[in-house]
Amino acid sequence: xxxxxxxxxVKTYRxxxxxxxxxxxxxxxLHRRHRTVEALAGVSFELERGExxxxxxxxxxxxxxxxxxxxxxxxxxxxxxxxxxxxxxxDRERHVGRIGVVFGQRTQLWxxxxxxxxxxxxxxxxxxxxxxxxxxxxxxxxxxxxxRVLDQPVRQLSLGQRMRAEIAAxxxxxxxxxxxxxxxxxxxxxxxxxVREFVRRANRERGTTVLLTTHDMHxxxxxxxxxxxxxxxxxxxxxxxxxxxxxxxAAGIAADAPVEEGEEGQDGQASLAIEEVISRFYTMHxxxxx
Amino acid sequence: xxxQDLVRPYRAAFASRFLQMLQYRTAALxxxxxxxxxxxxxxxxxxxxxxxxxxxxxPMTLAHAITYTWLAQGLLALLPWAGDPEVAxxxxxxxxxxxxxxxxxxxxxxxxxxxxxxxARVLPRLALMVAFAGVALPLLGWGEWGWQPPAGTGAALAFxxxxxxxxxxxxxxxxxxxxxxxxxxxxRGINAxxxxxxxxxxxxxxxxxxxxxxWQTALLLQPLAGLMDIPMRLYMAQFTGWQAVGGLGLQxxxxxxxxxxxxxxxxxxxxxxxxxxx
Numbered sequence: 074x075x076x077x078x079x080x081x082x083v084k085t086y087r088x089x090x091x092x093x094x095x096x097x098x099x100x101x102x103l104h105r106r107h108r109t110v111e112a113l114a115g116v117s118f119e120l121e122r123g124e125x126x127x128x129x130x131x132x133x134x135x136x137x138x139x140x141x142x143x144x145x146x147x148x149x150x151x152x153x154x155x156x157x158x159x160x161x162x163x164d165r166e167r168h169v170g171r172i173g174v175v176f177g178q179r180t181q182l183w184x185x186x187x188x189x190x191x192x193x194x195x196x197x198x199x200x201x202x203x204x205x206x207x208x209x210x211x212x213x214x215x216x217x218x219x220x221r222v223l224d225q226p227v228r229q230l231s232l233g234q235r236m237r238a239e240i241a242a243x244x245x246x247x248x249x250x251x252x253x254x255x256x257x258x259x260x261x262x263x264x265x266x267x268v269r270e271f272v273r274r275a276n277r278e279r280g281t282t283v284l285l286t287t288h289d290m291h292x293x294x295x296x297x298x299x300x301x302x303x304x305x306x307x308x309x310x311x312x313x314x315x316x317x318x319x320x321x322x323a324a325g326i327a328a329d330a331p332v333e334e335g336e337e338g339q340d341g342q343a344s345l346a347i348e349e350v351i352s353r354f355y356t357m358h359x360x361x362x363x
Numbered sequence: 364x365x366x367q368d369l370v371r372p373y374r375a376a377f378a379s380r381f382l383q384m385l386q387y388r389t390a391a392l393x394x395x396x397x398x399x400x401x402x403x404x405x406x407x408x409x410x411x412x413x414x415x416x417x418x419x420x421x422p423m424t425l426a427h428a429i430t431y432t433w434l435a436q437g438l439l440a441l442l443p444w445a446g447d448p449e450v451a452x453x454x455x456x457x458x459x460x461x462x463x464x465x466x467x468x469x470x471x472x473x474x475x476x477x478x479x480x481x482x483a484r485v486l487p488r489l490a491l492m493v494a495f496a497g498v499a500l501p502l503l504g505w506g507e508w509g510w511q512p513p514a515g516t517g518a519a520l521a522f523x524x525x526x527x528x529x530x531x532x533x534x535x536x537x538x539x540x541x542x543x544x545x546x547x548x549x550x551r552g553i554n555a556x557x558x559x560x561x562x563x564x565x566x567x568x569x570x571x572x573x574x575x576x577x578w579q580t581a582l583l584l585q586p587l588a589g590l591m592d593i594p595m596r597l598y599m600a601q602f603t604g605w606q607a608v609g610g611l612g613l614q615x616x617x618x619x620x621x622x623x624x625x626x627x628x629x630x631x632x633x634x635x636x637x638x639x640x641x
Contacts, residue, residue: 169466174461179457183379197371
């Protein structure tokens, strides 16, 4: 059985709109205007246990929405989702006990609590056995180099420290499925490398299934064997990174944009930098954000 | 799952919020200062009012009314003034998503967090108020303007139980404000409506017994009386025996109603939840 099964998933949002200026504001009071946006328009894919999937697409493509549905936070408007054979939204309490989630743009640790106390609180919230908890925590603390920040309040951490603490927080209950939504956003090079190395180890050594979204294509190159490209709420590609490259390069001969020299390919020919591959792929599919 | 395992997340969430909120000493002292000032003014207004009325026509003595006032000032932070700021912030920033990721009952998690928040605000202010109006004023020779002890041991016990129920009732109302904030994605409008109703109908502005006779039954039966007025009547032994049981029962009844409403509302709100930003 697949670890994750997503079948023709649909999610729509109502967006309220208002014309600019005073007249627009007054009109907005009298008459609300809404527009329905299809964030997901039939996304389907499956993920096996132990896979590491890169989930990419332009801003607004529906990546985070998909993760939030898979995590049981949002309810889909159509289609079917199963994680470990469970419906994430309807069976939320049991589902979320088995997953770990990091949203790079938010914090799950309590702002005013020292990091270590936040970890202890999560231990109790996830009802983790004390002995197991200590072992997992100590391992995470040493792998993510958090020794020095355990006593500091979260609000006083640097972004890099905080992100490492966030990742540890998401793994204290030893989930077998990990969602990472832009975990390297805003990080400096050493922190990015540390996060990548950690994710790779979690996936290879512990067999944790990982679903990763990012705009840093080096994350994808370093980690993911398989990539799903999503645009306008649809799956545009589901393939190994190299297959994307081949597709773009085949089409690139006809494209009018000059080919920028990237790293040398194995066969000695110039091959495109990963950013260039992805960007051209978006263009080929008209996937850029509206 | 054992009972201990079942309650473990909620106990920890309560304790963490409670201990964290206790750190805010300046807020407690400032609140206490304001409450003493307002308490003093209210006591003087009551004294003027009693000076111009025939004492035997009034439903409570001046000493009782003064005690009521100090106790009400001490318990000010117990009232459901506003939704929990932590919940409001989570909703505004979208970190409400993380609350939905915890393998616990969503309503109960917010309930215990809010309970910890309120309890940690009430206890230091109450202790300071007892020290001021219950100890310092009598020591200074102004005992008649001070806070009198409860009518007896029975009254004290009934009051303690009733105050605990008042806390639960208050949190169940705060939860309605929380859920409304989550549904509207903003808390301000909702809080603005809550404040005037709470001040008047809980008995905080004026003991409910001093309001017009024709309103008494309705005033006692409405849910906000359980926040302050019922505990006060038990403290002063205005309610004893079956009346006391009735008062406590009324509080319990409204807690059940508010929790049921809150749970219905949270399920609805979470089905339509938007997570703001990114």
